[in-house]
Amino acid sequence: MENPWTNAVTWLMVFIGWAVVHRATLIRDRRKEKREISMQICKDIADLQTAAIDFHTASQFDARKSADLGQQVERIILRLQKSPLGELEIPLQNLIRLRRKTTLLNIDASNFSSQPAGSQIIFDIRNAATDLIICIEDTRERIWE
Amino acid sequence: MKINLGKQFGRYPAGRYLADGPFNGQKFREEFLIPALKGPDDEIEIDLSDARGLKSSFLEESFGGLVRAGYEADELIRRFKFISRDPSLVEEILEYIRNQDQDF
Numbered sequence: 594m595e596n597p598w599t600n601a602v603t604w605l606m607v608f609i610g611w612a613v614v615h616r617a618t619l620i621r622d623r624r625k626e627k628r629e630i631s632m633q634i635c636k637d638i639a640d641l642q643t644a645a646i647d648f649h650t651a652s653q654f655d656a657r658k659s660a661d662l663g664q665q666v667e668r669i670i671l672r673l674q675k676s677p678l679g680e681l682e683i684p685l686q687n688l689i690r691l692r693r694k695t696t697l698l699n700i701d702a703s704n705f706s707s708q709p710a711g712s713q714i715i716f717d718i719r720n721a722a723t724d725l726i727i728c729i730e731d732t733r734e735r736i737w738e
Numbered sequence: 739m740k741i742n743l744g745k746q747f748g749r750y751p752a753g754r755y756l757a758d759g760p761f762n763g764q765k766f767r768e769e770f771l772i773p774a775l776k777g778p779d780d781e782i783e784i785d786l787s788d789a790r791g792l793k794s795s796f797l798e799e800s801f802g803g804l805v806r807a808g809y810e811a812d813e814l815i816r817r818f819k820f821i822s823r824d825p826s827l828v829e830e831i832l833e834y835i836r837n838q839d840q841d842f
Contacts, residue, residue, distance in 0.1 A: 656759075660752060663791035670826055688826040689833070696793035701758040 624737050627677045631733045634672060635726045638691070641665050642722035645695045649714055654705035662700070666692050673729075681732040687725045694721040739779035741770050744788025751789055754799040763799030771804060775817070786822040794830065802834035811835050 644665060648658045670688045672678055694717040699705055708714050743751060747770060748761030755764050774782045786792065805811055814835050820828040 659793075660750065660791060663752065663793040666793075667791050667824075671824055674824065674826070685826045685829050689830045692826070692830065693794045697795055697798060700793055700795050701753045701755070701762075703753070703755045703757045 627680070627737050628733060630677060631681070631729055631737070634669065634678060635729055637665075637669055638722050638726050638729075641669060641691075641695065642718060645718045645722075646710075646715055649699055649708040649712075649718070650710060652707050654702045656702065659700055659702075663696055666695050678729075680736065681729060683725070683728055683732065687721075687728050690721045691725050694718050739774050739777055739781070740783045740785065741774060742785040742788060744786070744790070746770070747789075749789060750791055751796050752791070752793060754795045763796040763803065766796075767800045767803045767807075771800060772807070775804075775809065775814075780817060781819055782817050783819045783821065786820060786824075786827055792827060797827070797831050798834045801831045805835060 641662070644658070645662055648655065648662055651658075670692060673681070673683050673688060694714075699708060699714055741747075743766070747766055751761040751763070751766060753759045753762035755762055771782075801814070804814055815832060820831065822828050
């Protein structure tokens with residue numbers, strides 16, 4: 594007659610095996626999800642850069658686009674400080690730099706002038722956006738790959 | 739003394755000067771911040787939570803403008819207490835107070 598304990602141990606081993614595999618799958622799926630979210634925010638930052646350059650190089654001041662830039666940059670910065678992107682712990686200086694380079698100068702009707710493509714403002718926007726994207730990608734690879 | 743930017747001034751503050759619209763930084767500084775600084779309360783709580791889409795030009799004109807108007811950075815940093823969901827906003831404002839002429 595088969596020992597009932599042998600049967601129980603077998604089932605226990607099966608359950609433990611399933612639990613370990615299931616947990617590993619969940620962790621892998623969650624990490625994949627986080628990577629996708631971080632890729633999306635990088636795309637959003639690139640879109641912000643495009644919108645900011647379009648705004649600053651436009652021939653005339655556009656109040657709606659100016660307001661949109663403020664909200665776009667706000668949403669990006671808030672998302673980068675909340676879960677799960679907050680886990681990346683992007684330095685505040687990178688976030689401040691993005692907002693400042695996008696919305697400090699040439700953003701209001703009273704001081705707007707159409708910027709040439711090679712102006713300092715355009716150069717600074719490109720740098721701030723690119724540096725932030727690189728920072729996100731580097732940190733993502735380090736902690737979520 | 740408490741100032742709720744989004745509720746008392748404007749939900750979408752924007753612009754640097756009076757010519758930039760009704761909820762600009764110069765107006766916020768002159769009608770809210772300076773009167774609060776001249777008031778009897780030592781601590782001034784500034785709640786940024788209900789304002790949306792804050793741009794650097796508004797922040798710089800509001801707070802960096804106080805230093806240009808003659809207020810000491812140390813006094814402003816000591817008296818202002820900020821409330822915000824976004825720590826980067828508070829840090830940026832403090833930078834404008836400390837180095838008000840850096841970028842602008």
